[in-house]
Amino acid sequence: MTDVTLCECFARDGLQHEPDFVPTATKRELIERFAALGFTRIEATSYSNPKVVPQFADASELLETLPRRGGVHYKATCANPRAVERAVTDAIAGHGVNEISLLVSASEEHSQTNLRRSRAEQWDNVQAMAAAAGDRFRLVGSISVAFGCPFEGAVPPQTVVEDVERFAALGVRYVSLGDTTGMATPNSVAALCRLVRRAVPEVTPIGHFHDTRGTGLVNVLAALDAGVRFFDASFGGVGGHPAKLRYGGGFTGNVCTEDLVGLLESLGVRTGIDHSALLDTALACEAALGRELHGRVTRSGLNPLIERRDAADAAARAPAG
Amino acid sequence: MTDVTLCECFARDGLQHEPDFVPTATKRELIERFAALGFTRIEATSYSNPKVVPQFADASELLETLPRRGGVHYKATCANPRAVERAVTDAIAGHGVNEISLLVSASEEHSQTNLRRSRAEQWDNVQAMAAAAGDRFRLVGSISVAFGCPFEGAVPPQTVVEDVERFAALGVRYVSLGDTTGMATPNSVAALCRLVRRAVPEVTPIGHFHDTRGTGLVNVLAALDAGVRFFDASFGGVGGHPAKLRYGGGFTGNVCTEDLVGLLESLGVRTGIDHSALLDTALACEAALGRELHGRVTRSGLNPLIERRDAADAAARAPAG
Numbered sequence: 001m002t003d004v005t006l007c008e009c010f011a012r013d014g015l016q017h018e019p020d021f022v023p024t025a026t027k028r029e030l031i032e033r034f035a036a037l038g039f040t041r042i043e044a045t046s047y048s049n050p051k052v053v054p055q056f057a058d059a060s061e062l063l064e065t066l067p068r069r070g071g072v073h074y075k076a077t078c079a080n081p082r083a084v085e086r087a088v089t090d091a092i093a094g095h096g097v098n099e100i101s102l103l104v105s106a107s108e109e110h111s112q113t114n115l116r117r118s119r120a121e122q123w124d125n126v127q128a129m130a131a132a133a134g135d136r137f138r139l140v141g142s143i144s145v146a147f148g149c150p151f152e153g154a155v156p157p158q159t160v161v162e163d164v165e166r167f168a169a170l171g172v173r174y175v176s177l178g179d180t181t182g183m184a185t186p187n188s189v190a191a192l193c194r195l196v197r198r199a200v201p202e203v204t205p206i207g208h209f210h211d212t213r214g215t216g217l218v219n220v221l222a223a224l225d226a227g228v229r230f231f232d233a234s235f236g237g238v239g240g241h242p243a244k245l246r247y248g249g250g251f252t253g254n255v256c257t258e259d260l261v262g263l264l265e266s267l268g269v270r271t272g273i274d275h276s277a278l279l280d281t282a283l284a285c286e287a288a289l290g291r292e293l294h295g296r297v298t299r300s301g302l303n304p305l306i307e308r309r310d311a312a313d314a315a316a317r318a319p320a321g
Numbered sequence: 322m323t324d325v326t327l328c329e330c331f332a333r334d335g336l337q338h339e340p341d342f343v344p345t346a347t348k349r350e351l352i353e354r355f356a357a358l359g360f361t362r363i364e365a366t367s368y369s370n371p372k373v374v375p376q377f378a379d380a381s382e383l384l385e386t387l388p389r390r391g392g393v394h395y396k397a398t399c400a401n402p403r404a405v406e407r408a409v410t411d412a413i414a415g416h417g418v419n420e421i422s423l424l425v426s427a428s429e430e431h432s433q434t435n436l437r438r439s440r441a442e443q444w445d446n447v448q449a450m451a452a453a454a455g456d457r458f459r460l461v462g463s464i465s466v467a468f469g470c471p472f473e474g475a476v477p478p479q480t481v482v483e484d485v486e487r488f489a490a491l492g493v494r495y496v497s498l499g500d501t502t503g504m505a506t507p508n509s510v511a512a513l514c515r516l517v518r519r520a521v522p523e524v525t526p527i528g529h530f531h532d533t534r535g536t537g538l539v540n541v542l543a544a545l546d547a548g549v550r551f552f553d554a555s556f557g558g559v560g561g562h563p564a565k566l567r568y569g570g571g572f573t574g575n576v577c578t579e580d581l582v583g584l585l586e587s588l589g590v591r592t593g594i595d596h597s598a599l600l601d602t603a604l605a606c607e608a609a610l611g612r613e614l615h616g617r618v619t620r621s622g623l624n625p626l627i628e629r630r631d632a633a634d635a636a637a638r639a640p641a642g
Contacts, residue, residue, distance in 0.1 A: 221507065252621070303503070304474065305469055
C-alpha cells in the first residue's frame with residue numbers, strides 16, 4: 001500500500017530537450033531500474049516526429065525490448081493522431097505501452113506557441129486521438145499552463161475545469177495539471193485542485209509541477225493537502241519546459257524525484273519507492289547524461305530520520321534470536 | 322508595513338566557508354545594497370578568531386566604514402566572550418553593530434563537535450557573553466540542530482523549549498531555531514514553532530532553515546503557518562553548515578533569498594524588499610564569488626504574476642492625466 005503514486009518522467013520529459021541522443025540500451029536499463037525501485041507509472045518514450053525530436057526516434061525499438069511488469073503503467077506521449085496510430089501499431093504487435101497522454105494548453109497563446117494550433121484545433125485533435133486509441137490504453141489528459149501562462153498571465157480556473165470536463169467526456173479518467181513555467185503558488189494550487197476534484201470527481205488529478213522558481217516541492221505539498229495523490233517527477237529534476245529556447249532563459253526542470261521521495265517519506269507519506277536504491281538510481285541518471293543534476297539528497301543523503309526509521313522497521317521485521 | 326522580516330545572511334553565514342577572501346570594499350558594497358533593497362536585518366560580520374576564519378579578519382575594519390541606516394539592525398556573530406568584548410570595543414568607538422547572536426547546540430554531540438564544548442559549558446559561555454554585552458545590542462539567541470541532529474537523531478522539542486527559556490531568562494527576546502543539517506520536516510517545524518510560541522511568548526522565534534535536502538522553502542511556509550514572522554536567508558543560497566568538511570559531503574546552503582522573496586510575494590506576503598532590484602543584487606552576489614549560485618529566480622525571473630501586480634500597483638499610483 002502506498003499513499004501516493006509517483007510517475008517517473010526522466011526517460012521522456014527528462015530527455016525531451018537533451019541535445020545528445022541517449023542510447024536505447026541506456027534508456028531501457030534506466031526504465032528497468034525505475035520499475036525495480038517501485039514506480040508504477042513510468043514515462044517511457046514519445047511518439048514524436050523523429051525529425052523534430054531525434055531523442056525519441058527509437059520509440060518502437062525501445063518498447064520492443066522493454067520487459068513489462070504487472071501493475072506498472074508505461075506511458076508514451078502522443079502529440080497528434082499519427083502518434084496514436086504508431087502507439088496502436090506497437091500495441092497490436094504486442095510491445096506497446098499501456099498508457100498514452102493527450103496534451104492541450106489552457107491558454108490560447110500558449111497553445112499557438114507550443115502546439116502551433118488553436119485550442120479549438122487541438123481539442124479536435126484530441127478527440128480524434130481518443131477515438132483512435134479506443135480502449136487499448138489508459139488515457140491521461142495533460143493540461144499545460146494550468147496555473148498561469150507566461151503570455152496571458154493568470155488562467156481562469158473555470159477554463160481548466162472545462163478542459164478536465166472535456167477530457168472526462170472522452171472517457172479520460174486521469175488528467176495532469178501542469179505548472180509549465182513555474183507560475184503556480186501554494187494558494188493557486190490548493191484552490192484549483194480543490195475546484196477540479198469537486199467539479200469532476202470521476203477524474204483523478206495529477207500534479208505536474210515545475211521547479212522553475214524553486215517552488216516545485218511547496219506546490220506538491222499544497223496539492224497533497226488538497227487531496228491530490230498522483231504526482232509527476234523526474235530524477236535530477238531534468239526536463240520540463242524548454243524555456244531556454246523560447247522564453248529567454250530560465251531554469252525549468254521538473255520536480256526532482258529523489259528530493260520529492262525524501263520529503264514525502266520524511267512526512268510519513270508512503271511512496272512505495274525503495275529508499276535503499278534511490279540515490280544509486282539518481283547517480284545512474286547523472287551518469288547517463290554525463291553531468292551533475294539538481295537533486296539535493298543525491299549530494300546530501302536522505303534525511304537521517306528516514307534512515308533511522310528504516311533501520312528500526314528492518315529490526316522489527318527480523319526474526320528473534 | 323511588512324508581513325515578515327527577513328535577515329540577509331550572505332555577508333556572514335554566506336561567506337563563512339568561502340575559501341577566498343572577499344575584499345572588505347566588496348562586502349561593504351553588498352551590505353549597502355541589501356539595506357537599500359529593504360532588508361532591516363543584515364548579518365554583517367563575525368568576531369571570529371582571524372586565524373580560524375580569515376574571511377572575517379576585517380570585522381572591525383568593515384564596520385568602521387559601513388554607513389548605518391535608521392531602522393536597520395546589523396548583526397555580528399559572537400562565538401565566545403572574547404568576541405563580545407570586541408563587539409563592545411567597536412560599539413564604544415562608535416562603529417559597532419546593533420545586534421549580536423549567541424550560539425548553542427540543542428544536542429550534546431553537536432555541541433562537542435561544532436563548538437568543542439559541552440552544552441553546559443556553552444551555556445556558561447552564553448551567560449558570560451550576555452553579561453558582557455549589557456544592553457548595548459539587541460541579543461539574538463541561536464539554537465543549532467533544533468529539528469534534529471546528524472549524530473543523535475531526533476532532538477526532544479522540550480530541550481529546545483528549555484533553551485529558549487534560558488535565553489529569555491538572560492533577556493534575549495529573539496531566538497533563531499536552526500535546521501542545521503536539513504532534517505526538519507513541515508510537520509516538525511509546525512509542531513516546534515507552535516510549542517515555542519506557546520511556551521515562551523515573550524520571545525520572537527526566527528526560522529533558520531537550510532536547503533540541504535531541498536526543503537528550505539517548504540519549511541519556511543510551515544513556520545509561517547505556525548505564526549513565525551522572522552526568517553533568515555542568503556542570496557544564492559550560499560552558506561549554511563560546513564557539511565562538506567565534517568559530515569562527508571552534502572549541499573548545505575541557506576534558504577535562497579531571491580527564491581524566498583519570490584515565493585512570499587507571490588502569496589501576497591509582504592517582505593518589504595524592492596522587487597525591481599532583487600535580481601541585480603543576486604547577480605552582484607554571484608559576481609562577488611565568481612560563480613553561478615543556487616537562486617532559481619535569478620535564472621528564471623520573478624513570477625510574472627508578481628510583475629503584473631507590481632505594474633498594476635504602479636499604474637494605480639501614477640497621477641491621472
